[in-house]
Amino acid sequence: MTTLHIVRQSAFTTSDFAQCLQTVKDSDCIVFTDDGCYNLTHPCIKQLSVQVELKAIIEHVNARAINLTNTKATTITMNELVALTFQTDRVITWQ
Amino acid sequence: MTTLHIVRQSAFTTSDFAQCLQTVKDSDCIVFTDDGCYNLTHPCIKQLSVQVELKAIIEHVNARAINLTNTKATTITMNELVALTFQTDRVITWQ
Amino acid sequence: MNKLAVVITTPPYSNLIITALNYIEAALHSDIELIGVFFYQDGVLNANSKVQLASDEFQTIKRWQALHEQYHLPLHLCITAAEKRGMSDENDADNLIHPAFTISGLGELVELSTSADRLVQF
Amino acid sequence: MNKLAVVITTPPYSNLIITALNYIEAALHSDIELIGVFFYQDGVLNANSKVQLASDEFQTIKRWQALHEQYHLPLHLCITAAEKRGMSDENDADNLIHPAFTISGLGELVELSTSADRLVQF
Amino acid sequence: MTLHQPNKSLALLNSKAPYANNAGKDALDIALVFGSFEQATALFFQGDGVYQLMQGQDGDIISVKDYLKTFSAFEFYDIEDVYVCQQSLIERGLASDFHIEQVQVLNQHDFASKLTTHSTILRF
Amino acid sequence: MTLHQPNKSLALLNSKAPYANNAGKDALDIALVFGSFEQATALFFQGDGVYQLMQGQDGDIISVKDYLKTFSAFEFYDIEDVYVCQQSLIERGLASDFHIEQVQVLNQHDFASKLTTHSTILRF
Numbered sequence: 001m002t003t004l005h006i007v008r009q010s011a012f013t014t015s016d017f018a019q020c021l022q023t024v025k026d027s028d029c030i031v032f033t034d035d036g037c038y039n040l041t042h043p044c045i046k047q048l049s050v051q052v053e054l055k056a057i058i059e060h061v062n063a064r065a066i067n068l069t070n071t072k073a074t075t076i077t078m079n080e081l082v083a084l085t086f087q088t089d090r091v092i093t094w095q
Numbered sequence: 096m097t098t099l100h101i102v103r104q105s106a107f108t109t110s111d112f113a114q115c116l117q118t119v120k121d122s123d124c125i126v127f128t129d130d131g132c133y134n135l136t137h138p139c140i141k142q143l144s145v146q147v148e149l150k151a152i153i154e155h156v157n158a159r160a161i162n163l164t165n166t167k168a169t170t171i172t173m174n175e176l177v178a179l180t181f182q183t184d185r186v187i188t189w190q
Numbered sequence: 191m192n193k194l195a196v197v198i199t200t201p202p203y204s205n206l207i208i209t210a211l212n213y214i215e216a217a218l219h220s221d222i223e224l225i226g227v228f229f230y231q232d233g234v235l236n237a238n239s240k241v242q243l244a245s246d247e248f249q250t251i252k253r254w255q256a257l258h259e260q261y262h263l264p265l266h267l268c269i270t271a272a273e274k275r276g277m278s279d280e281n282d283a284d285n286l287i288h289p290a291f292t293i294s295g296l297g298e299l300v301e302l303s304t305s306a307d308r309l310v311q312f
Numbered sequence: 313m314n315k316l317a318v319v320i321t322t323p324p325y326s327n328l329i330i331t332a333l334n335y336i337e338a339a340l341h342s343d344i345e346l347i348g349v350f351f352y353q354d355g356v357l358n359a360n361s362k363v364q365l366a367s368d369e370f371q372t373i374k375r376w377q378a379l380h381e382q383y384h385l386p387l388h389l390c391i392t393a394a395e396k397r398g399m400s401d402e403n404d405a406d407n408l409i410h411p412a413f414t415i416s417g418l419g420e421l422v423e424l425s426t427s428a429d430r431l432v433q434f
Numbered sequence: 435m436t437l438h439q440p441n442k443s444l445a446l447l448n449s450k451a452p453y454a455n456n457a458g459k460d461a462l463d464i465a466l467v468f469g470s471f472e473q474a475t476a477l478f479f480q481g482d483g484v485y486q487l488m489q490g491q492d493g494d495i496i497s498v499k500d501y502l503k504t505f506s507a508f509e510f511y512d513i514e515d516v517y518v519c520q521q522s523l524i525e526r527g528l529a530s531d532f533h534i535e536q537v538q539v540l541n542q543h544d545f546a547s548k549l550t551t552h553s554t555i556l557r558f
Numbered sequence: 559m560t561l562h563q564p565n566k567s568l569a570l571l572n573s574k575a576p577y578a579n580n581a582g583k584d585a586l587d588i589a590l591v592f593g594s595f596e597q598a599t600a601l602f603f604q605g606d607g608v609y610q611l612m613q614g615q616d617g618d619i620i621s622v623k624d625y626l627k628t629f630s631a632f633e634f635y636d637i638e639d640v641y642v643c644q645q646s647l648i649e650r651g652l653a654s655d656f657h658i659e660q661v662q663v664l665n666q667h668d669f670a671s672k673l674t675t676h677s678t679i680l681r682f
């Protein structure tokens with residue numbers, strides 16, 4: 001039983017992602033959309049002790065010129081986000 | 096030349112107050128309104144090394160049942176906030 | 191077939207709404223059944239038929255209307271939230287609510303929530 | 313006499329607007345000259361004459377209108393921001409902009425900014 | 435009722451303080467409607483959302499209609515599951531002085547576990 | 559011009575990232591109008607606002623009209639003072655690769671000092 005977390009806000013500006021991190025569990029999946037993509041370069045991502053998948057919408061990363069080189073994240077399309085909605089058991093949107 | 100800082104957001108939720116603290120100078124005045132009143136109990140207020148006056152709108156504090164006992168803040172009325180607008184040299188609203 | 195419902199709480203003049211629309215279009219093009227969209231909080235402003243955007247900006251409102259016409263996608267508007275934001279459902283010239291949207295209440299959200307396999311908020 | 317101008321960027325259905333109104337009323341009752349209020353961003357929604365609030369809720373819109381009538385307080389509406397949010401200034405039945413508000417542009421903000429001793433944002 | 439599905443349940447995750455905006459009221463309205471349709475509904479309070487539960491508040495002082503009083507109607511709507519994040523309380527220096535009875539304080543792990551037992555989660 | 563007051567100047571303090579909302583565009587519109595009225599105007603970037611200055615961005619990819627391109631018109635409007643908070647850059651791991659020329663990186667103290675030389679400050 002896994003949860004899909006959709007993170008839409010910058011952790012540099014709001015506490016939404018910090019609250020997400022309090023809730024995330026092993027085998028969950030976090031998808032960064034919109035300004036949430038900035039979180040891939042936020043120090044708090046290194047606090048993640050659980051095994052979660054980190055993904056980001058490719059257009060949202062590219063529009064913002066975010067460099068994913070030193071991150072563990074992979075990019076996905078919107079079609080893949082739709083598929084993930086049903087590959088997991090529930091969704092929480094952190095916005 | 097002093098600045099009046101009007102802080103309207105909770106530092107537990109947004110980074111507005113953290114940015115205010117980067118900007119505040121000796122003899123400035125910080126007035127907490129609305130959810131900004133919660134900041135009087137936030138740990139970051141102890142980081143304030145400069146000499147600033149801390150004030151909060153009395154109705155906003157009372158509606159939220161915030162206990163000011165262990166804080167350095169005093170409560171003011173809206174009339175006093177209007178007066179402060181002209182006792183200082185400029186205003187920044189952090190919202 | 192997997193059933194999806196979407197709750198929209200984002201206003202049309204925020205660019206975050208584009209992500210919601212792209213997600214919904216992707217769902218409509220997949221093998222998922224999108225049973226309805228529920229508009230709540232500032233999301234109800236998406237039903238405002240009078241929004242004027244510069245022609246070179248993203249045409250949010252028109253895109254909702256097109257999705258309704260093309261896919262018969264049910265667009266449910268929480269009328270309490272709409273009235274609070276100046277959009278009434280009186281049947282007169284002042285009616286700002288585009289006919290693509292159905293006047294609904296929170297009971298419709300119960301219906302969507304119980305019928306769908308997943309409810310996603312944007 | 314000290315001159316004050318206020319910029320409103322808060323929408324009427326946020327309770328933060330009550331603070332702005334209380335500040336403005338306090339200024340009007342003091343020995344300060346409030347030369348005008350400029351509505352920008354979501355603040356333009358305060359000019360929507362069709363907002364229906366429950367009678368036991370704070371009547372934001374009516375209070376702006378009362379301030380205008382009682383004190384002749386100039387209420388300047390940025391029309392670009394208003395149109396983006398579905399409020400046009402066409403002279404017909406669809407006109408949602410309450411007559412207490414003056415159709416303005418950012419040039420008016422320049423005027424207020426240069427004339428006032430303090431410009432405060434809420 | 436035809437709408438009843440035993441395996442479905444709704445969690446409302448509250449993250450906003452009570453008075454500055456209407457998020458808490460908007461979540462409450464959903465809780466009451468789901469309750470009246472006999473849908474299993476639970477309320478979770480995290481971050482600044484925990485302020486919604488604190489005793490002694492009074493929105494009337496700032497002209498805000500105080501929806502927090504409606505929380506006492508939860509039992510009437512068969513809403514029994516109200517959970518608050520202990521860490522959020524600690525971060526804010528708040529004691530467990532709540533204005534309703536049935537609040538359960540959960541540590542971070544239990545809060546996350548309880549939240550994710552629900553099939554649908556809306557956050558306000 | 560009659561509107562000209564030598565002791566008055568406007569600072570626009572930008573705190574939001576460029577694409578999710580219109581705050582940056584709303585501030586830019588003010589800057590250009592004040593510039594066209596020959597009012598002294600300066601732009602400050604702090605917090606996530608610093609992202610507005612970074613090179614290589616392209617809103618077209620996400621269907622957002624890219625107002626950042628208009629920054630290159632600053633010189634035409636006599637807007638010469640563009641300041642960015644060094645600490646905000648460091649926190650985000652960003653180098654000083656800006657898409658316009660005249661950006662001045664200031665440490666926290668100098669940023670605050672420069673900001674508070676202005677008589678009017680609007681924050682977006």
